[in-house]
Amino acid sequence: MKRFIGFIQKEFYHILRDRRSLFILFGMPIAQVLLFGFAITNEINNVDIAILDHSKDATTKEIIAKIAASEYFSIKQIIPNEAAIEPAFKKGHIKAVLNFEKDFSKKLITENKATLQILTDATDPNTANTISNYTSSILKNYQQDLNKAAQTSYKIEPKVRLAFNPELKSVFMFVPGVMTVILMLVSAMMTSISITREKELGTMEILLVSPLKPFQVIIGKVVPYILLAVVNAVVIILLSLFVFKMPVEGSLFLLGAESILFIINALSLGILISTLARTQQTAMMVSLMGLMLPVILLSGFIFPISSMPLPLQIISNIIPAKWFIIIIKGIMLKGVGLDFIWKETLILIGMTLFFIAISIKKYKIRLE
Amino acid sequence: MSIIVKNISKSYKQVKALDNISLEVPSGELFGLIGPDGAGKTTLFRILTTLLLPNEGTASVTGYDIVKDYKSIRNTVGYMPGRFSLYQDLTVEENLRFFATIFGTTIEENYDLIRDIYVQIEPFKNRRAGRLSGGMKQKLALSCALIHKPKVLFLDEPTTGVDPVSRKEFWEMLKRLQEQQITIFVSTPYMDEAALCDNIALITNGKILRIDTPEGIKASFPHKIYKVKSTKTFKLIQDLGAYEQTHSAYPFGEYIHFTPNTTAFRTQDLTHFLKENHHTNIEVFETGPTIEDTFMELSD
Numbered sequence: 001m002k003r004f005i006g007f008i009q010k011e012f013y014h015i016l017r018d019r020r021s022l023f024i025l026f027g028m029p030i031a032q033v034l035l036f037g038f039a040i041t042n043e044i045n046n047v048d049i050a051i052l053d054h055s056k057d058a059t060t061k062e063i064i065a066k067i068a069a070s071e072y073f074s075i076k077q078i079i080p081n082e083a084a085i086e087p088a089f090k091k092g093h094i095k096a097v098l099n100f101e102k103d104f105s106k107k108l109i110t111e112n113k114a115t116l117q118i119l120t121d122a123t124d125p126n127t128a129n130t131i132s133n134y135t136s137s138i139l140k141n142y143q144q145d146l147n148k149a150a151q152t153s154y155k156i157e158p159k160v161r162l163a164f165n166p167e168l169k170s171v172f173m174f175v176p177g178v179m180t181v182i183l184m185l186v187s188a189m190m191t192s193i194s195i196t197r198e199k200e201l202g203t204m205e206i207l208l209v210s211p212l213k214p215f216q217v218i219i220g221k222v223v224p225y226i227l228l229a230v231v232n233a234v235v236i237i238l239l240s241l242f243v244f245k246m247p248v249e250g251s252l253f254l255l256g257a258e259s260i261l262f263i264i265n266a267l268s269l270g271i272l273i274s275t276l277a278r279t280q281q282t283a284m285m286v287s288l289m290g291l292m293l294p295v296i297l298l299s300g301f302i303f304p305i306s307s308m309p310l311p312l313q314i315i316s317n318i319i320p321a322k323w324f325i326i327i328i329k330g331i332m333l334k335g336v337g338l339d340f341i342w343k344e345t346l347i348l349i350g351m352t353l354f355f356i357a358i359s360i361k362k363y364k365i366r367l368e
Numbered sequence: 369m370s371i372i373v374k375n376i377s378k379s380y381k382q383v384k385a386l387d388n389i390s391l392e393v394p395s396g397e398l399f400g401l402i403g404p405d406g407a408g409k410t411t412l413f414r415i416l417t418t419l420l421l422p423n424e425g426t427a428s429v430t431g432y433d434i435v436k437d438y439k440s441i442r443n444t445v446g447y448m449p450g451r452f453s454l455y456q457d458l459t460v461e462e463n464l465r466f467f468a469t470i471f472g473t474t475i476e477e478n479y480d481l482i483r484d485i486y487v488q489i490e491p492f493k494n495r496r497a498g499r500l501s502g503g504m505k506q507k508l509a510l511s512c513a514l515i516h517k518p519k520v521l522f523l524d525e526p527t528t529g530v531d532p533v534s535r536k537e538f539w540e541m542l543k544r545l546q547e548q549q550i551t552i553f554v555s556t557p558y559m560d561e562a563a564l565c566d567n568i569a570l571i572t573n574g575k576i577l578r579i580d581t582p583e584g585i586k587a588s589f590p591h592k593i594y595k596v597k598s599t600k601t602f603k604l605i606q607d608l609g610a611y612e613q614t615h616s617a618y619p620f621g622e623y624i625h626f627t628p629n630t631t632a633f634r635t636q637d638l639t640h641f642l643k644e645n646h647h648t649n650i651e652v653f654e655t656g657p658t659i660e661d662t663f664m665e666l667s668d
Contacts, residue, residue, distance in 0.1 A: 006469030010458065017457045202453035206512075209417045209447040211439075212470050365438070367419045 003212060007220035014194065015224055025190070029182045029232045033239045036174035047131060049096040050077040050088050055104040063116075063142055067098070072134050089121055096120045096131045108146075175240040176328040177301030179233060180321045183259065184266045184295050186229045189287035191270030195221055196283040205367065214363050222267050229263040240332075249335025255328065258345065262324040265348055268355035269320070275362040295321040323347050370395040370520055370551040371416065376425035378411050378574075385411040387574040388425070393553060393567070398546050400565030401555040402659070408574040409555040410450055413524045416553070417447045430519050443471075446518030448509050450525040456498030460489055460508055463497050464515060471516030481548060482511045485541055503534030510541070514550075521545065523554040527561065539564050559660040570663050577666040582659060589657035589665060591615060591627040594635065598647035607645045613637070618664060625661060626652075 015022060049067075053060050068075050079088055079097065088094050099117035101107070108114040118135050120128035195218075198204040207217060237255070240246040248255060269291065277283040296302060298312060299321035305313055316322050323344040330336040338345065371393040378386040385408045393399040401409050414420040416429055418438035426433065432440045454463045461475075464486070468475050479486075485507050492500065497508060506526055513521060523542075527535040539561060542552055554565070562568045563582045570577040570585070578585060596617075598604050604624055608617035615629035626638070635652045642650050 003470045003472060006466060010455070010462075010466050013458055013462060014455070201456070202449055202451045203455060205414075205419060205449050206447060206453050206467075207470075208419055209442050209445065210467075210470050211443045211472065366421065367414060 004216050004220060007212065007216065008223055011194070011220060011224045015228070021190075025186060025228060026232070026235070028185075029178070029236050030239065032178050032182060033175065033236055034243075036178050037240075037244050045072060046074050047072060047095045047127070048076040048093045049073050049098060049131075050079050050085075050094045051075055052079040052082070052085065052097055052099045054102040055100055055106075057103075057105040059105040059108060059114075060100045063100075063139065064098075066142055067135070067138055070134075070138060073131075085119065089119075094121070095127060096135070098135065172244075172246055172333060175236065175244070175246055176325050176332065177296075177299070179236045179259075179328065180262070180299065180301065180324050181292070181295055182232055182236065183229050183263055184291055184321060185287075186232055187225055187263050187266035188270035188273065188291050189284060190228070191221055191225050191267050192273040192277065192283040192287055193280050194225075195271065195274035196277050196280045200279050208366065214365060215360070218271055218359070218363070222271070225267060225270075226260075226263055229266075230260065233259045233263070246332065248332050250331035250337060254338060255331045258324070258327050258331065258341075258348075261345065261348055261352070262320065262327075265320050265324075265352040265355070268352050268359060271359045272355050272362070275359055275364070294319050298322065299325050301325060320348055320351050369393065370397070371399075371427070371429055371553060373412075373416070373427045374425055376412070376415060376422045376427055378408075378415060378420065378422050385574050386415070386422070389571075389574075389576055390425075391569050391576065391579055393551060395551055396546065396549050397566045398542060398552045398554065398564070400562050400568040401553070401571055402557075402559065402562045402568050402663070403555075403571035404557055406573075407571045409571060410524055411574075412571075413447075413449075413522055413553075413555065417445060417522055418442060444519045446513035446516065446521045448513040448521075448523045448526055450528065452505050452509060454497045454505070454509055454512060457496060459494050459496055460500070461493040463508060464511055467512040468515045473516050475515065478515055478517050481517055481545075482514050484544060485514075486511045502530050503537075506530055506534065506538060510538075514545070518550065520551045520553065523552065525555055525557065527556060527558065535561070559658065559663065562659045568659070570659075570666060572663075572667045577663070585659050585662050586657050589662050591665070592631075592633070593655055593657050593661055594626045594628075594638075594652055595620075595623040595655045596626045596638070596642075597623050597649070597651040598642060599649050600647060603645075604642070604647060607642065607647070611638070611641055616664065616668070620658075620660065623651075625655075625664075627661075627665075 051064055053064070064075070067073050073096075076094060077088060079085060082099075085097050085099075088097065097119040099119060101115045101117070104114045104116075116139065118132050120131050122128040198207060233256075237248070241248065270287070273283055273286050273290075277286055294315075298305075298308075298316045298319050300316070301321070305316050305322065308316065327341045327344050327348075330341050334340075369392050371391070373389055373391045376386055376389045377384070389408075389412060401412065403409055411420065415422050416427060416434060418434050418441050421435060426435075428434065429441050430444055432438075432444070434441060455466070458466065464475055468478070489500070489504050489507050489511070492504065497505065500508060510523070510526065513523070527538055530538065535558075542554065543564070546552060556562065562585075565582060567579060567581055568585060569579040578588065580588065596604065596608065601619070601622075601624070605617060605619065608614050608624060608626055611617075613628045613630055613633050615627040617624050617626045619625075635654075638652050639650055642652075
């Protein structure tokens with residue numbers, strides 16, 4: 001046991017003295033979550049718009065006030081006539097113009113119908129789309145209020161309820177994915193590199209000619225990275241809770257337990273890679289190409305699995321990350337318990353045992 | 369017997385690294401494995417330290433079979449690989465403490481054994497191993513290999529890349545370790561170090577040429593040997609190669625070692641021949657054979 005503790009202590013020296021890697025290890029999760037959370041997003045926020053109001057009556061004023069009050073838009077300009085629309089767009093910062101027709105109020109009352117034209121700058125089609133959706137939804141809201149107040153019309157508005165992410169916050173989708181990628185990276189890549197480094201530096205030769213048993217070497221390598229990965233998982237969850245106000249509907253304990261299961265799964269993959277790779281470079285390439293890409297592309301993190309071609313859908317089944325993403329989305333967003341995700345959990349456990357079995361079988365007690 | 373090697377052969381794909389090697393090393397002996405790079409020295413070390421399996425033959429270290437009892441061997445031997453194989457990002461003391469711990473001992477317990485060596489690097493004990501000089505690295509590596517009081521010490525080219533003064537010190541340390549009843553199996557490409565061993569094995573191309581004491585090896589040299597020198601060393605080698613009485617001629621320090629192919633050889637004949645070939649400041653005199661001479665003779 002003393003030998004084993006001595007070995008773990010040595011591992012911590014390695015990790016703590018390699019400042020650059022340490023910085024990447026802890027900086028990357030934070031940077032990635034913030035990046036995905038803030039920058040890479042399909043929400044709109046404070047988009048500059050202009051108003052062209054031909055009626056200037058009570059109704060249009062109310063609608064404009066509602067739009068101005070929303071956090072999505074900020075009204076930058078009041079445009080006097082149609083001719084001024086194009087110059088306003090060309091200046092560049094205005095993304096949309098709301099054009100209210102003449103006698104808006106009157107038409108709404110007499111004809112039960114009034115038209116509002118939404119002109120958007122479609123050079124950025126995504127934003128344009130989102131803007132028109134958001135405006136329509138504000139208008140619908142207003143219309144509903146109007147109907148309720150008047151108590152005349154029983155017109156039923158179609159109401160789309162966006163389950164689990166009612167505000168369509170993209171960060172809710174990204175956090176589980178980012179967490180999966182980070183845990184995979186820290187656990188699999190770092191362990192595989194740290195074992196192959198011993199081979200490359202020749203220190204493995206001395207470790208082999210010592211009373212240390214193979215499993216002591218492997219577990220000794222793994223323990224520090226389990227701790228690091230857990231710290232990372234906690235940081236990511238805290239960030240998503242407090243910075244992005246992401247809910248954790250299910251049990252935090254279950255979330256933690258499933259995360260540790262996934263960490264161990266990734267570590268066993270890392271060990272497996274290191275038993276096959278001879279150099280740190282190979283280990284890194286295999287981890288990056290063999291693990292990172294499938295995790296990002298095939299796990300359902302960015303692209304929905306159901307819209308992939310069938311062969312890729314089948315391949316996605318052997319990627320542990322896919323199952324873990326299902327599990328944490330379930331726990332965090334839907335609040336399900338183990339009774340709903342036991343199948344995915346069992347698959348992860350099975351994969352872990354499989355990787356460990358191969359690693360032990362492949363572990364070399366001698367040089368080649 | 370501390371080390372017994374019987375008919376060991378080892379091949380890597382096409383290359384035969386070791387070809388039917390046999391040798392024995394009694395307990396407490398300083399045994400040298402002498403040969404050029406690529407002779408198979410490291411392969412033999414790795415087989416004896418249980419890192420490689422031989423294709424044929426058997427071997428034992430302190431009575432343990434290298435295949436069956438590999439775990440016991442790993443507990444009892446100290447091994448210092450040819451390449452500096454310590455943790456560069458750990459300090460001198462941390463390296464030593466780590467190796468003491470994994471062998472289930474402490475620095476304090478076996479400090480006597482390494483004191484002579486370790487005192488020299490102790491002033492730098494808080495320095496990272498990667499920032500030590502070559503000589504100090506060797507001393508640290510030796511300390512780490514010794515800290516668990518091994519019965520047999522395997523040192524693979526411990527002095528390669530080390531300055532002459534440190535080399536000399538290193539061999540003095542080995543001599544002192546020998547007094548502690550530790551069997552030392554050491555390899556080196558330097559023939560001058562061979563003379564410091566009790567017994568040496570000359571090895572080249574995976575074959576052992578001869579095993580004997582350094583004196584025995586020197587005495588086995590079958591020819592007279594002459595040192596030859598002139599101002600034009602390169603031309604001298606070429607001319608000696610063309611000389612009819614030459615058996616062999618190769619550079620040895622600032623001289624050429626020349627052996628004649630006939631017992632009737634007279635130095636004045638050679639001097640005369642060299643003068644005819646426009647050499648000046650010619651020196652020719654008889655000398656005793658060295659281990660290198662025997663090695664060259666045997667490996668031809």
